[in-house]
Amino acid sequence: MKTINIDSNNITNIFNEMQQDLGGSLKSRPQEYHLILDNDLASGTITGVCFKSHICFMQYDITFKEDTLVINNMPSTNPIHFMYCAKGKIAHSFGNEEKQRVLNQFQTGIFSSDPSKETTLFFKKDEHVKISNIMVTTTEEASTEDNIDKLRNQLLKTFMPKNGEQTFAYTGSYNLKIAEQMHQLEAITQKGLVRHLLTQGIVHLMLAMEIQQHKEDQKNSKNNFGSLTKDEVDNIRELAEFVRNYPEIQYNLKYLSSKSGLSPAKLQEGFKLLYNRTVTDYIRNVRVETAEHMIKTTDLNISEIVYSVGLTSRSYFSKIFKERYNCSPKYYQDNQNTLVATA
Template sequence: MRTVYINTSSIKDIFNQLQQNLGGKLNARPQEYNLILDNEVASGVITGVCFKSRICFMEYDVTFKEDTTITSHTPINNPIHFMYCAKGRLAHSFGDEVEKHILNQFQTGIFSSDPSKDTVLFFEKDEQVRISNIMVDINQEGSSDENIDQLRDQLLKTFRPQNGANTFAYTGSYNLKIAEQMEQLAAISQKGLVRYLLIQGTVHLMLAMEIQQHKEDRKNTKNNFGSLTKDEMDDLRELSAFIRNYPEVQYNLKYLSSKSGLSPAKLQEGFKILHNRTVTDYIRNVRVETAEHMIKTTDLNISEIVYSVGLTSRSYFSKIFKERYNCSPKYYQDHQNALAATA
């Protein structure tokens, strides 16, 4: 087994130590790092970025060639770790403790401990793993941002060890919405300040989703947050993608139930968990978003766009478009054309 030992909380030093242990090519932007691996140790990429709010984000999208552990020892500012497994399977433990906390695909995990405990991540040989780790340093006090101070206070009360314990561990329900945010994060192509702000906004949204997931799991403990299995969640994710790709299909619950193999009740339950919407609301929202994109990127008129996204009533489309974007589709199209003419 290969062991990688990290003894710093500086994002720059973390990546330098990772490169020393794993090899690879290290690329650096201001406060953003990218370690590309393609050798006898591992293949894939490790990325990371830190913000002035003392929130750092790391993503591992790697396949190790042998069982590997990455141990982090940061006794001065031991952060709270908000983890999410988007692919594969990962195990976490505190130091040399025997107990391991398993994160399966689409599961969240929140871990914190007193400074005497290390954070250990276990990667199995030849298994591609993609995980995100948002690290929040709650020991830094007196920042210039009152909202950040309030966030730290709340996290300290909720996710730090309590009642004499020296560790806190939580593994949550399945959540596909965070995986979607990771995809959006990977798709950011802008550079400079715009890139930094987009990454920061997405990471903060992921953090909010993980905190909300913990809150909802606690609230619904008695109900076990529904009866959906991981395979059923996978089916729902594929079904959601199908609807996004083919908004013009005339959907109904019977058709979707037949296509997914899930009962109408489980469809509604799953869409509420994944998208916080009913099935009908989700379909309507996809159609409106697709239409908005078509208005910006095609020369089709409004009536053509309405039929292209599976709707039959232009007046109904205008109503739901205005509810979403606070203007009529015709107004939106006219102003897109005006902007194009002056560009």
């Protein structure tokens, strides 16, 4: 088992130590680091950035080649860890304690402890994991501005151990909106100060969403950001598979909502973040893909295929087929032998 120790809150030191442990290529911008890995230990990237608000953000988009522990031990700063798992799953514990808390895909977790405890993340061998970890320093010396004092005081009150306890641990319900913010981070193309400010804004928004998630979970109600439970995520996946198996059905939101037991808003949210499409776009895409497969594998004519996939207008089908495959269905069918020969 590979063990990586992080014992500094300095972003430069963190990534220099990680490169020493894991190898790889380290690229940097001011206060932002990217460790790119493709070796016998791991493949993927680890990114990190720190802000003057004494908030550091790290993201692991990585597959370790052996079981790996990442141990955070920062007694001088004692941060609160706000974690989110966007892909795969990880386990967390304090130090070497036997109890592990699993964060599944789309699940949040908040962990803090007194300075004597370490925060340990368990990465399983050959599992592609994508997680974010927002670390908020809570020591007195970290606060330099009134708004930082207010943030620190709120976090201390809510997320630090109380009543003689040494640890605080919370795993939240499932939230797809935070995954969307991670996509926004990856989409930033600007450089310099603009990039830093955009990144800081999104990270602060992710932090706010995790705090809100905890607040609403404590009230045992749906949170304001539309989080989905694991059962709801599973229902959406099952519904998407049903559509793929039966594209000929005349679907509408009312029917799909009734079949899944989810509101139309929940359906739209789930399809957008699981498949990056609206419900309607997903159904249309399934029909086009099914039709393309039928053109290649059956002797049906185009009109028969159109009706077989649940469409009624051949002209509309030709339009969406051409948008997807850059040729008409008839041309595609007539030139199958040529297309196969040149593929």
